[in-house]
Amino acid sequence: MKEKLLEIKNLKFKYNDDLVLDDINFDVYRGDYIALIGSNGAGKSTLVKLILNQLKPLEGTVSFYTENGIENIGYVPQLSVPSSLEFPITVSELLSLALYPKNKGFRKLKSYHKEKITNALNLVGMNQYRDRLYTELSGGQRQRILIAKTLVATPEFLILDEPMTGVDKESKEALFHLLSHINKQHNITILMITHNLEEIENNVNKVYEIKDKKIREVK
Ligand SMILES: Nc1ncnc2c1ncn2[C@@H]1O[C@H](COP(=O)(O)OP(=O)(O)OP(=O)(O)O)[C@@H](O)[C@H]1O
Structure with a gap:
C-alpha cells in the first residue's frame, strides 16, 4: 500500500476578493517526485504557501501524515528570494543555522551536528566549499547549498519553488541528478x-x- 504523506481536500483560497484556487484536491504519497506546473500567476506559489501553513485556506483542509507533521517538510525557496543571506556567512555557518531550532539557541555545535552538515554537503557534492563565503558562490552552487541546508534537518518531504532559476545548463543537469x-x-x-x-x-x-483555479494530473 502506498503511504500518504499529504492530503489536500476541497481547498479554496482568495486574496481579498480574488479567487485564486478553487476546490483543489491533491494527494502526495511517500516516494513521489511531483512537478507542479502552470502559467505565471496560476497559483503555484500560493498552493505551496497553503501547504506550508503560511496562508490559511478559505475552505478545505491540508493534512500531513509525516512523522512530525509540518516539521518534517523541507522548503527550498526561489533563489532570488533570500536577500537576507547577502551578509558574509560561510557555507558551513549557513547550514548550521538550520540546526539551531533543534539545537536550542546559538550553542557550540555538537560533533553529531557537524557530521550532519558534512553528510549534507557531501550529498550535494559541495563539501570542498564548506569554508567559502556563500555570497561568493555561483547561482547553481548556491542552489545546491540551499538544498543541503534543507537536508541537514532530515526532511521526509522536500518542496522546491523553481529551483532552476538562474542556473546554467550544466549545473541544472547536476541538480536534476541530485534531486533524483x-x-x-x-x-x-x-x-x-x-x-x-x-x-x-x-x-x-x-x-x-494548475489552470483556471483548478488542479489536474497531466502525467
Ligand atoms: N500577497 C498577494 N496579495 C494579492 N494577490 C496576490 C498575492 N500573491 C499573489 N497574488 C496573486 O495571486 C495569483 C497567484 O499568484 P502565485 O504567486 O501563486 O502564482 P504562481 O503560479 O506562483 O506564478 P509565477 O509562476 O509567476 O511565480 C496571481 O494573480 C497573483 O497576482
Whole structure:
C-alpha cells in the first residue's frame, strides 16, 4: 500500500476578493517526485504557501501524515528570494543555522551536528566549499547549498519553488541528478514548482497543472 504523506481536500483560497484556487484536491504519497506546473500567476506559489501553513485556506483542509507533521517538510525557496543571506556567512555557518531550532539557541555545535552538515554537503557534492563565503558562490552552487541546508534537518518531504532559476545548463543537469538521487536512494518525497517541464519530465513520476483555479494530473 502506498503511504500518504499529504492530503489536500476541497481547498479554496482568495486574496481579498480574488479567487485564486478553487476546490483543489491533491494527494502526495511517500516516494513521489511531483512537478507542479502552470502559467505565471496560476497559483503555484500560493498552493505551496497553503501547504506550508503560511496562508490559511478559505475552505478545505491540508493534512500531513509525516512523522512530525509540518516539521518534517523541507522548503527550498526561489533563489532570488533570500536577500537576507547577502551578509558574509560561510557555507558551513549557513547550514548550521538550520540546526539551531533543534539545537536550542546559538550553542557550540555538537560533533553529531557537524557530521550532519558534512553528510549534507557531501550529498550535494559541495563539501570542498564548506569554508567559502556563500555570497561568493555561483547561482547553481548556491542552489545546491540551499538544498543541503534543507537536508541537514532530515526532511521526509522536500518542496522546491523553481529551483532552476538562474542556473546554467550544466549545473541544472547536476541538480536534476541530485534531486533524483535524493528521491530514489534516500526515499525523500519531492514536490517541485517548475516552468520547464520538458527538462524534468523523465525524472518525475507525476505532473500536476494548475489552470483556471483548478488542479489536474497531466502525467
Ligand atoms: N500577497 C498577494 N496579495 C494579492 N494577490 C496576490 C498575492 N500573491 C499573489 N497574488 C496573486 O495571486 C495569483 C497567484 O499568484 P502565485 O504567486 O501563486 O502564482 P504562481 O503560479 O506562483 O506564478 P509565477 O509562476 O509567476 O511565480 C496571481 O494573480 C497573483 O497576482
